[in-house]
Amino acid sequence: QKEVEQDPGPLSVPEGAIVSLNCTYSNSAFQYFMWYRQYSRKGPELLMYTYSSGNKEDGRFTAQVDKSSKYISLFIRDSQPSDSATYLCAIPRGTSGSRLTFGEGTQLTVNP
Amino acid sequence: NAGVTQTPKFRILKIGQSMTLQCAQDMNHNYMYWYRQDPGMGLKLIYYSVGAGITDKGEVPNGYNVSRSTTEDFPLRLELAAPSQTSVYFCASSYSRDPGDFNTGELFFGEGSRLTVL
Numbered sequence: 001q002k003e004v005e006q007d008p009g010p011l012s013v014p015e016g017a018i019v020s021l022n023c024t025y026s027n028s029a030f031q032y033f034m035w036y037r038q039y040s041r042k043g044p045e046l047l048m049y050t051y052s053s054g055n056k057e058d059g060r061f062t063a064q065v066d067k068s069s070k071y072i073s074l075f076i077r078d079s080q081p082s083d084s085a086t087y088l089c090a091i092p093r094g095t096s097g098s099r100l101t102f103g104e105g106t107q108l109t110v111n112p
Numbered sequence: 113n114a115g116v117t118q119t120p121k122f123r124i125l126k127i128g129q130s131m132t133l134q135c136a137q138d139m140n141h142n143y144m145y146w147y148r149q150d151p152g153m154g155l156k157l158i159y160y161s162v163g164a165g166i167t168d169k170g171e172v173p174n175g176y177n178v179s180r181s182t183t184e185d186f187p188l189r190l191e192l193a194a195p196s197q198t199s200v201y202f203c204a205s206s207y208s209r210d211p212g213d214f215n216t217g218e219l220f221f222g223e224g225s226r227l228t229v230l
Contacts, residue, residue, distance in 0.1 A: 008152045034218075043116075043202050043221025044155070088154060099145070099170070100219060102154040 001026050004091050006103030015112050019076040023089035023103045026070065033065055033072045034090040038105070044088055048074070079110045114138050118203050118222035125193045125229045133188040133225050135203030143206045144186040145170075145219065146178065148199040155202065161186055162208070193229045201225045 006023040013019055025033075032051055036044035048063045050056045050072075056063045062075040076083055089103040119134045137144065142163050147155040147170075157170030161180040175197060177189040186205075190197060204219040 006154070041224070043204070043223050044219075045221065046218045049218075099157060099160060100155075101157075102147075104152055104154040 003027060003093075003101045004089060004103045006089055006106055008104045008106060010107040010109065012109045012111060013079055015079060015081060015110055017079050017110070019079050019083070019108060019110075021074040021076075021087050021089075021106050021108070023072045024070055025072065025091060028067065028070060030091050032092050033063070034092070034100070035061075035063055035074045036088045036090055036102070038086045038088060040085070047087070079108075081110050081112050084109045116203055116205055116220055116222035118201075118225050120225060121223070122226045123228070125190075125227065127193060127195065127229060129193050130189070130191050131193070131227075133190070133201055133203070133227075135186045135188070135222060136184050137186075137203075137205040137220070138184065139205060139207070139220065140183065141205035141207045141220070142183065143208050144180065145204045145206075146176070146186070146188045147202045147204065148172065149202060149224075150199050158188065158201075190227075195229050197227065198229045199227060201227060 004025045034049040035047045037047045038044040050063045050065050053065050053067045060077045064073045086105045086107045088105040090100040093099045093101050116137045145160040146158040149155050156172045158176050159178040161167045167178050202221050202224050204221045206219045
């Protein structure tokens, strides 16, 4: 079983829509969860991270963790064409947690 | 502020050739990584380094070698290139204060090196 799995999409939505991006993970011991955003032909960049369960909000973005079902979500409100990118969930692994295991990534297109 | 710099950005190799992908960071980060990204497959860790002189294998190390002689540089060597090594390669760095300090997971990535093996 993969440590983290993500629906690769692609996902296409109209501007202003609420977007839900999701990942599942296998190990209930995982505590930190991250979302990276990757624009076309660029390297990924950290968007948000959360610790344990609950929600974390940053502007139009909300990261949510449900540890009981081992499910993590990223919600984007009032989506904009500039949000068009690939979104990757990631979980820190290794002694210091700095080695990340990534999901497959979901390609999102927001149409004007 | 350059961050993580990768060279070359593009390269075409013939089967059996060798080459080195260069990576340099100017943020004084102790951790460095090489990932490869194939369509629909996310990022897979090839090798990583926790400091100068220390390297370790990731998920997919076969066919690659690395060295870390300085804090700044982490080159990735491909020996005997094969079509399966056609991919986009990303170098990244991060700063980790203490083992077990999981709140240091932010990786800073370069812009990638696109390699095609024909």
